[in-house]
Amino acid sequence: MMSSFLFRAMDARAGIFLAIMAAVIILIPAGNLLVPEGSAFHVPNYALTLMGKYLTYALLALAVDLVWGYCGILSLGHAAFFALGGYAMGMYLMRQIGTRGVYGDPNLPDFMVFLNWQELPWYWYGFDMFWFAALMVLLVPGFLAFVFGWFAFRSRVTGVYLSIITQALTYALLLAFFRNDMGFGGNNGLTDFKDILGFNIQADTTRAGLFVASGLALVICFIICRSITRSKLGKVLVAVRDAESRTRFLGYRVEHYKLFVWTLSAMMAGIAGALYVPQVGIINPGEFDPANSIEVVIWVAVGGRGTLVGAVLGAVLVNFAKTWFTGALPDIWLFALGGLFVFVTLFLPKGIVGTFSQGWTALRQRRISQALEAGSGEAPDAPPHSPSAPANVTHATPAPKATDPQPAE
Amino acid sequence: MARASSLLYLDGVSVSFDGFKALNELSLTIGPGEMRAIIGPNGAGKTTMMDVITGKTRPDSGEVYFDGTIDLTGEDEASIAEMGIGRKFQKPTVFESHTVWDNLELALKAPRGPFATLFHVISGGERKRIEHLLDLIRLGGKRDDLAANLSHGQKQWLEIGMLLAQDPKLLLVDEPAAGMTDAETAETAELLKDIANDHSVVVVEHDMVFVRSLGVKVTVLHEGSVLAEGSLDHVSANDRVVEVYLGR
Ligand SMILES: Nc1ncnc2c1ncn2[C@@H]1O[C@H](COP(=O)(O)OP(=O)(O)O)[C@@H](O)[C@H]1O
Ligand SMILES: [Mg+2]
Numbered sequence: 163m164m165s166s167f168l169f170r171a172m173d174a175r176a177g178i179f180l181a182i183m184a185a186v187i188i189l190i191p192a193g194n195l196l197v198p199e200g201s202a203f204h205v206p207n208y209a210l211t212l213m214g215k216y217l218t219y220a221l222l223a224l225a226v227d228l229v230w231g232y233c234g235i236l237s238l239g240h241a242a243f244f245a246l247g248g249y250a251m252g253m254y255l256m257r258q259i260g261t262r263g264v265y266g267d268p269n270l271p272d273f274m275v276f277l278n279w280q281e282l283p284w285y286w287y288g289f290d291m292f293w294f295a296a297l298m299v300l301l302v303p304g305f306l307a308f309v310f311g312w313f314a315f316r317s318r319v320t321g322v323y324l325s326i327i328t329q330a331l332t333y334a335l336l337l338a339f340f341r342n343d344m345g346f347g348g349n350n351g352l353t354d355f356k357d358i359l360g361f362n363i364q365a366d367t368t369r370a371g372l373f374v375a376s377g378l379a380l381v382i383c384f385i386i387c388r389s390i391t392r393s394k395l396g397k398v399l400v401a402v403r404d405a406e407s408r409t410r411f412l413g414y415r416v417e418h419y420k421l422f423v424w425t426l427s428a429m430m431a432g433i434a435g436a437l438y439v440p441q442v443g444i445i446n447p448g449e450f451d452p453a454n455s456i457e458v459v460i461w462v463a464v465g466g467r468g469t470l471v472g473a474v475l476g477a478v479l480v481n482f483a484k485t486w487f488t489g490a491l492p493d494i495w496l497f498a499l500g501g502l503f504v505f506v507t508l509f510l511p512k513g514i515v516g517t518f519s520q521g522w523t524a525l526r527q528r529r530i531s532q533a534l535e536a537g538s539g540e541a542p543d544a545p546p547h548s549p550s551a552p553a554n555v556t557h558a559t560p561a562p563k564a565t566d567p568q569p570a571e
Numbered sequence: 572m573a574r575a576s577s578l579l580y581l582d583g584v585s586v587s588f589d590g591f592k593a594l595n596e597l598s599l600t601i602g603p604g605e606m607r608a609i610i611g612p613n614g615a616g617k618t619t620m621m622d623v624i625t626g627k628t629r630p631d632s633g634e635v636y637f638d639g640t641i642d643l644t645g646e647d648e649a650s651i652a653e654m655g656i657g658r659k660f661q662k663p664t665v666f667e668s669h670t671v672w673d674n675l676e677l678a679l680k681a682p683r684g685p686f687a688t689l690f691h692v693i694s695g696g697e698r699k700r701i702e703h704l705l706d707l708i709r710l711g712g713k714r715d716d717l718a719a720n721l722s723h724g725q726k727q728w729l730e731i732g733m734l735l736a737q738d739p740k741l742l743l744v745d746e747p748a749a750g751m752t753d754a755e756t757a758e759t760a761e762l763l764k765d766i767a768n769d770h771s772v773v774v775v776e777h778d779m780v781f782v783r784s785l786g787v788k789v790t791v792l793h794e795g796s797v798l799a800e801g802s803l804d805h806v807s808a809n810d811r812v813v814e815v816y817l818g819r
Contacts, residue, residue, distance in 0.1 A: 398677065398688055410648035414649060
């Protein structure tokens, strides 16, 4: 059962993606650790960390694409789940500081000493253990998403109304985490981390390890998403996306399906956040900024909504552009991002990967029809199809036989 | 007919939208195995009646029972579908970005929960059944086409195929011949008669030739309630029916 579930995930496109990811996961850390600094193939430290960060963004984009691209839930609040995962990891990293903080308190993080707190709040218990923190990375975003989704999907909140309440959710969390008495470090957040699992967080090898972990997390989540979207459940999701009420009349409980992918997606966003925090060295309430969630949606739209590879590609490309712009033309970036979104919406509604595969399909169609015209007489291959494939691409196939069945002549 | 021996039982059902009564004390009974045609002018409430039966619209008052004992007014669309009431919509609604095959696979009677579908592997029996349905609706050659690329008539047929795939006890079919050529309409009537051999069917249709060819009991709806009931010849002889519907 499980093997057929995973087997379904594999095809040529997934194979290419996984091969590229394998190369990235091996070559980039190797270029950083093994290649001497003078060499043209040396990957500098900052580049390694930057790319590690991109990988976590790519995972976040993947999570958004799962709910938006395949189930039509436009989440404008996924940064909240990302940040919660980040905070869970941040709390673990804070507890690892021990007596090395400025105040040297063995039990309390610096900001609590600063606030004159006497003891650790109950909700910080357990975060000194990695396994507990790792569990919370999944459970906290997952639980929040479950509760949120339970109410929202049962009351059939959809479309723009749902998007707005996801924005409200992340904004509410932003305000809450800004408060000092919440016990999460207020507007400074959590920082000054020292080590993770006993390794110095600044060490080259640790950074390389975090990069590899981010790459592996992305690969695993990609395979999970792909197995899901290609299963019958994935077909139901696309049915919900395209005709929600029709799906109900077939007997599917739409709210259960939405709740399932929504919760899973939030957990993936949490993992992304947890891998992001040790690489950037800080988590603060700014990560809950509603604009962050909107940016993720733009990555997915650019790469190709409803194509998992597109989400990853979009996240990496847009963030690469962002890094370049904020270095070279910092004032322009937001305009460039807005312009990019408008451009993609108007001219590339299927995103980069969607447009590319549409072109590819059209080309194959033309070849098939040319072959038919040339009289080879071979019945064409079944036209390629996928749930996310554009709905207007397969009409060009002429009937292979004159007796193409019709409902009536 | 008494409620206990009926398959579908509506009594005194009223629905109003902003004060406008779309259904007005509608009472209707369908027996097990029966095929019934429903006619009536536009706006008579035919589609609204199906909305009430399938859980899309809650009635303001009245009783709706399925199988004699199940009160449908408290159930939602998914559970009503699971009980065995399938529906074809007036405007054909198929899943456009799915292939014809996938549309049928989604409709096929099978466990509907997320975990059941997540680990679902299509069985030989299911394949056979889909093949059979493809033959029946004559879309075998289009099995890998996206539903979006079908003609209007083909979409109607696909939707009928999906309805059959669900294997419901009761089929509600809303204007199946709309937008079809005469030949297609005749074939659709044949198909529905076939289906009626082992299912209960309620068909809404405007096309009198179509209704005549079904040769079943007809209910005429007007302004949300039943105006006349009986054979087509019987209701056609009714002055009120001629006045509000046939005479136009
Ligand atoms: N959701 C709705 N909101 C408001 N009015 C509606 C709604 N659904 C149906 N109606 C009205 O109810 C009446 C009956 O509609 P309908 O059941 O679709 O008629 P029929 O299918 O017999 O042509 C029409 O006047 C229609 O405008
Ligand atoms: Mg109607």
